[in-house]
Amino acid sequence: DTGVSQDPRHKITKRGQNVTFRCDPISEHNRLYWYRQTLGQGPEFLTYFQNEAQLEKSRLLSDRFSAERPKGSFSTLEIQRTEQGDSAMYLCASSLAVGRTAETQYFGPGTRLLVL
């Protein structure tokens, strides 16, 4: 257990539905990252926050995806109008950044999404 938690661990939904995932980082970590992993591939970066500010978004993050970290603690990742291609493991990681230097990222267990 790294101290990063994600909820739910599994989600099955029908195409066209909206889903929301939550990530709780290690408490003192100010950076939070979202990654997506499809079968047989390594995780791919989606977006990251420093405190409540979303500082970078990948081109993988289409308009149907939105992430928030309203109080600089937990984060949510919402997917609207899900498609079968959204089926993947969604991973959250956190790290401690001091100035421009950030340290090791620790990952949560992931949320596995299946879109039928």
Next chain:
Amino acid sequence: DAKTTQPPSMDCAEGRAANLPCNHSTISGNEYVYWYRQIHSQGPQYIIHGLKNNETNEMASLIITEDRKSSTLILPHATLRDTAVYYCIVQYHFGNEKLTFGTGTRLTIIP
């Protein structure tokens, strides 16, 4: 694109040392070498990282060549629970520091 090259798969006998190689010939002076592993259906687990010197912790040892163009992760006494995909990643400690994963090495520990 990942800046590292790893063999797609390796086997190791239980109780023996597992040596996982990684090539990172384009690594820059400020980039660290990180190793993570991912056991089936779990999130990646941090193992170890280093810049220039060899490093050791309770999980593994990391040997980095003097020119820093390659490294080896050593699991000294492999157990069945070490069966996983191992990822070698080079990463700055400045700015974004998003991790760029390749496809890793699938290590299978054989009883």
